[in-house]
Amino acid sequence: MIRLVLRHRVLLAGSFCCGLVSVVLVVAGPLLLGRATDLVVAGDLDELAPALGVTLAVYVVSGACWAAQGRLTTRLVQRTAFTLRADIEAKLARLPLSYVEGRGRGELLSRATGDVEAITLALQQSVSQVINSTLIVVGTLAMMVRISPPLALVAVITVPVSAAITTAAGRRARPFFDRQGQAMGELTAQVEEAYTGHDLVRQFGRGPESSAAFRELNQALFEAGSRAQFVSGLIQPALAFVANLGYVVVAVFGGLQVASGTLSIGAVQAFVQYARSFAGPLSNIAGLSALVQAGIASAGRVSELLAAEEEPPEPARGTGDAPRGHVVFHRVGFRYADDAPLLENVSLEVAPGQTAAIVGPTGAGKTTLVSLLMRFHEVSEGRITVDGVDLAEVPRAELRANIGMVLQDTWLFGGTVEANIAYGAPHASREQVERAARLACVERSLDTVVDEEGGVLSAGERQLIAIARAFVADPAILVLDEATSSLDTRTEALVLRAMRQLRRGRTCFVIAHRLSTIRDADLTIVMEAGRIVEQRPRGPLPGDRRPPATLRDET
Known part of the structure; x- marks a missing residue:
């Protein structure tokens, strides 16, 4: 999937730049709000209005960059899907007849349509999310270290725990997503055969058997999809629990530092916002686990098709003469x-x-x-x-x-x-x-x-x-x-x-x-x-x- 996206480096670079500007401004927002809070506490209301104006401008520009990134990301993903479909069509034209004969038409159609759609959906939801989340995590971590290294260390402890949970759940869910893709291909092939041979099914009274075969494949798809979604669905609640636990610890230690005079109220307010921003991207990425896992499974099926052995290479030029037919x-x-x-x-x-x-x-x-x-x-x-x-x-x-x-x-x-x-x-x-x-x-x-x-x-x-x-x-x-x-x-x-x-x-x-x-x-x-x-x-x-x-x- 990464190789597919890297084919369109210009769009990817544009999306990254817009995301970078947006994230830098978003990361600067809590610091500006913290400064405004300190102005209120100090009673310096004359500088409050300009500070709030700068903060508002920062968020407006950040929103505009975010919208531009969304536009570029959509174009990037759709162009990637367009290229992938073209690659599949060209590949089918180069495959030997034995490959096509050895597989059901529904199976090939599933790879060329359903699997490509799953990849497109996964990329659409994950590309900008991964870019922004990575930038936000790096930016907020830098700001947290700038405000208070000890509190930043407390916040960072949750990262390996979250990574371990995501990795374990993803590894467990992957076989179910692979099975889901396979079951979808088998179901598509069965429906295509039943539709094409509808008259024959009716003629020989095989409707109940055809329906039974459909129910069996549908049940297999249901079970694989349910297990895949259930396992991947556990990731976000678990990460939310870890993030909230870290948030409580940060709030407690931050309150103690305010009481001891080490930090100002505005600094702790900014740090708490950064802590939320730091945990949010991890939770958002975890929430995409089901889509990403389904996209990876589909990408594997499409990659298998694109890597299939092709017809032997052809000569560079033909005879150019009209054959006599000997x-x-x-x-x-x-x-x-x-x-x-x-x-x-x-x-x-x-x-x-x-x-x-x-x-x-x-x-x-x-x-x-x-x-x-x-x-x-x-x-x-x-x-x-x-x-x-x-x-x-x-x-x-x-x-x-x-x-x-x-x-x-x-x-x-x-x-x-x-x-x-x-x-x-x-x-x-x-x-x-x-x-x-x-x-x-x-x-x-x-x-x-x-x-x-x-x-x-x-x-x-x-x-x-x-x-x-x-x-x-x-x-x-x-x-x-x-x-x-x-x-x-x-x-x-x-x-x-x-x-x-x-x-x-x-x-x-x-x-x-x-x-x-x-x-x-x-x-x-x-x-x-x-x-x-x-x-x-x-x-x-x-x-x-x-x-x-x-x-x-x-x-």
């Missing part, structure tokens, strides 16, 4: 864990403009194969080349800009149908988007507004929009992963005709279970258990005795 897998192996190989010794070659159909049972590694081509994952063994260039030597952005991908599970962004189709080509004209929509048989108006889950659109309509998105991107290499699985037979036939136009002159990888989708493929690759067991050039498929179907036949 794809070769050279004895490629891939595994998520060392003891669980997923792909082994995969070798294949697809010439420019060819369509390669990848078939095989579920779990054979078909989608993983094309994921490696997209560099969503890095190969564990071997290498993949495009036009003779190792993919590891090509920047991911350049590679993916030349590859279009249509998945079985489509995802739409909040906005219009037109914006979703043009997502892969932001500068596409309206005419280009309309042509892509027409080729993909998208019948919805381009101005129809949809949400992340598709809203009013059926699964088939969402998939048609995803296909149109690939059309308008005009990639050199096309990957179709069960792209027509949600379409009816007639629409599939129309889309296949359009896709044949799209595939013309492009290298295409098609993952499908329907023979109609892959009947005209140039190469059929059969996978089983992470291996290629057969590669069949263009010709009749096993069990398929009919000639290739025309659009009329398909319809």
Whole structure:
């Protein structure tokens, strides 16, 4: 958290300077009031009015500096939160897909939103408080020593006691705040899943079980939060007791020194005010313990995210040439864990403009194969080349800009149908988007507004929009992963005709279970258990005795 704040040193320095001026004036206030009291006791009323005027001016200027410090501190904290959110967004873009796949979306959302908000709140409440409290403690201690070193020693004795109480309570509360942050992430993930799969929960009558899971996580959050707040809440009353005890001792010894003539009444009055000011910041900081501990726990979770291992570094420059689409897998192996190989010794070659159909049972590694081509994952063994260039030597952005991908599970962004189709080509004209929509048989108006889950659109309509998105991107290499699985037979036939136009002159990888989708493929690759067991050039498929179907036949 300190490193985050130090990124904005100018704002921090301005806040510190305003706080310093304000504290110096505040510390001078009791001394001026003590002098005014001595004037009253001495009966010198002629100098009383100027003394009170100076005191009033001191407090007015101090208040103005305090307000300026508050403004600078707010800007400092909000700028820090802005930078932190930007860092998280940039980090998520650099994380490998395996990191995102291994965690719930709610967990990541909790870190990017709830934890950042907890850090912001802790900084907002603590930055100016820590600066001012530190300055006040130093300033009041200097003034107390100036007035009476013995009384100052009595007041200072309470500091180590207060520090010991704060440290012990903070150490005990920290695990509860860590657990609170973890429970909040788990609860957010559960709510996000239940909301996203609301229809499925209703369909299978799993509402009671979903509610029970929510209550269990909510109870865990309640218990962790209650314990954390209770333990941290003990700090302020304990410090208040220690401070009041010290205040009583100072008052007694101060009264004895007045009686002995060692100190004046005004000096003791000023010292008592300084003693209060000395203990107040410690109590205020202790009162922020819950916020600070929660912020530290959240900062730990965010730091863990920011320190996660990123994708391997990219080359400084790419080839700069438009790929022809000559794809070769050279004895490629891939595994998520060392003891669980997923792909082994995969070798294949697809010439420019060819369509390669990848078939095989579920779990054979078909989608993983094309994921490696997209560099969503890095190969564990071997290498993949495009036009003779190792993919590891090509920047991911350049590679993916030349590859279009249509998945079985489509995802739409909040906005219009037109914006979703043009997502892969932001500068596409309206005419280009309309042509892509027409080729993909998208019948919805381009101005129809949809949400992340598709809203009013059926699964088939969402998939048609995803296909149109690939059309308008005009990639050199096309990957179709069960792209027509949600379409009816007639629409599939129309889309296949359009896709044949799209595939013309492009290298295409098609993952499908329907023979109609892959009947005209140039190469059929059969996978089983992470291996290629057969590669069949263009010709009749096993069990398929009919000639290739025309659009009329398909319809």
